[in-house]
Amino acid sequence: MKSRSSIETISASSAASSVSLISADELATILSVSKRTIWRLLSGKRLPEPLRIGGSVRWRREQIDRWIEQGCPSAASSGPYHNLP
Numbered sequence: 001m002k003s004r005s006s007i008e009t010i011s012a013s014s015a016a017s018s019v020s021l022i023s024a025d026e027l028a029t030i031l032s033v034s035k036r037t038i039w040r041l042l043s044g045k046r047l048p049e050p051l052r053i054g055g056s057v058r059w060r061r062e063q064i065d066r067w068i069e070q071g072c073p074s075a076a077s078s079g080p081y082h083n084l085p
Contacts, residue, residue, distance in 0.1 A: 045076035
């Protein structure tokens with residue numbers, strides 16, 4: 001029988017594996033722009049805020065897909081993509 005802590009660990013890792021994170025390089029490819037443009041868009045608050053994990057910067061793929069579906073609204077606006085969870 002599995003201990004409670006191992007069950008919680010399995011549940012946490014299953015939930016984490018369902019979240020797809022993409023790098024600035026991958027986002028640049030998706031948007032057909034340069035990596036430098038990604039950083040310019042981010043500094044101009046025209047992209048959803050990324051997650052910062054250690055020294056890495058990543059975006060949730062699902063969040064980017066929704067942002068694109070909505071016509072790429074400015075993250076500086078009070079729209080649904082400002083400070084998404």
